[in-house]
Amino acid sequence: MEEIPLWYWLLVFFAFGACVGSFYNVIVYRMPRGISLINPPSHCPLCKKHIPIRYNLPIVGWLWLRGKSACCHQPISVIYPIGEALCGLLGAIALFAAVAVVGGVPVSASFFTAPVTEPAVWASAFAMFWLLLGAYPVCAVDCKYKLIPDSISVGGIVAGLLISIIPGGVAPLQSLVGAVVAGGGLYLVGWCATKLLKKEAMGFGDVKLLAGYGALMGVTGAVETLIVAAILGIVVMVPYGKIAARRNAAGQDAAETSGQIPFGPFLAVAAPFMYLWGETLFKLYIKLVFGE
Numbered sequence: 001m002e003e004i005p006l007w008y009w010l011l012v013f014f015a016f017g018a019c020v021g022s023f024y025n026v027i028v029y030r031m032p033r034g035i036s037l038i039n040p041p042s043h044c045p046l047c048k049k050h051i052p053i054r055y056n057l058p059i060v061g062w063l064w065l066r067g068k069s070a071c072c073h074q075p076i077s078v079i080y081p082i083g084e085a086l087c088g089l090l091g092a093i094a095l096f097a098a099v100a101v102v103g104g105v106p107v108s109a110s111f112f113t114a115p116v117t118e119p120a121v122w123a124s125a126f127a128m129f130w131l132l133l134g135a136y137p138v139c140a141v142d143c144k145y146k147l148i149p150d151s152i153s154v155g156g157i158v159a160g161l162l163i164s165i166i167p168g169g170v171a172p173l174q175s176l177v178g179a180v181v182a183g184g185g186l187y188l189v190g191w192c193a194t195k196l197l198k199k200e201a202m203g204f205g206d207v208k209l210l211a212g213y214g215a216l217m218g219v220t221g222a223v224e225t226l227i228v229a230a231i232l233g234i235v236v237m238v239p240y241g242k243i244a245a246r247r248n249a250a251g252q253d254a255a256e257t258s259g260q261i262p263f264g265p266f267l268a269v270a271a272p273f274m275y276l277w278g279e280t281l282f283k284l285y286i287k288l289v290f291g292e
């Protein structure tokens with residue numbers, strides 16, 4: 001494993017990401033239709049015939065069939081392989097960022113041929129993989145259904161604790177404390193805000209999601225994520241709120257625009273950036289405020 005060059009691992013991470021993307025395609029198709037994710041096994045939605053595994057391979061399957069189903073020769077949307085390719089790209093970016101940013105390896109001619117030897121880089125690569133590939137379902141599901149899937153939030157706590165076993169990254173105790181303090185802290189903030197505003201101020205999904213980020217990034221990373229997400233939320237939602245208010249005044253689709261704003265997407269977007277650059281950003285901020 002010590003001699004395997006980085007380019008090979010980048011391909012592996014791409015393939016792994018594409019498989020996750022393929023699974024997302026299944027979820028996006030089946031969940032709103034109330035079909036189980038496992039049963040029935042992969043079948044053609046038009047003629048109900050079973051799809052053999054070789055045609056189910058992400059990206060490759062679609063290219064192999066030239067975008068038409070093998071059973072009934074109906075066109076298969078190009079959205080599916082594109083989604084898989086994008087998820088594959090996110091997987092490769094996770095490893096690339098871990099080596100270049102966390103590992104501090106300069107991107108030069110030997111960057112792609114050198115092996116990955118630091119265990120800490122692997123820990124970061126897995127954490128980044130989780131953060132980047134989890135961001136999509138959090139954004140999509142929270143915007144549409146106003147909830148965050150437990151598989152991502154609670155799954156993040158489990159993933160964080162597992163990754164912490166790899167030496168060099170966030171240590172197991174840091175991970176555990178991160179989950180408890182980040183989740184517990186946000187729960188307290190939400191509880192106080194709910195008492196003050198006399199209405200539900202923070203969903204429990206956000207609490208579990210931040211607990212997961214605490215487990216993956218430690219307390220500081222989670223707090224930085226929360227701060228940046230809140231700033232992003234204000235920057236995006238203030239103009240949105242004004243538009244909504246104007247629409248409400250005009251009596252247009254009031255029910256749609258006055259709805260609760262999901263916070264999960266802001267957390268999910270901020271997290272990978274804060275994982276990579278949170279410390280740098282924080283130091284820059286201290287320098288700006290306190291000088292030197």
Ligand SMILES: [Zn+2]
Nearest residue numbers: 044047071072
């Ligand atoms: Zn068919």
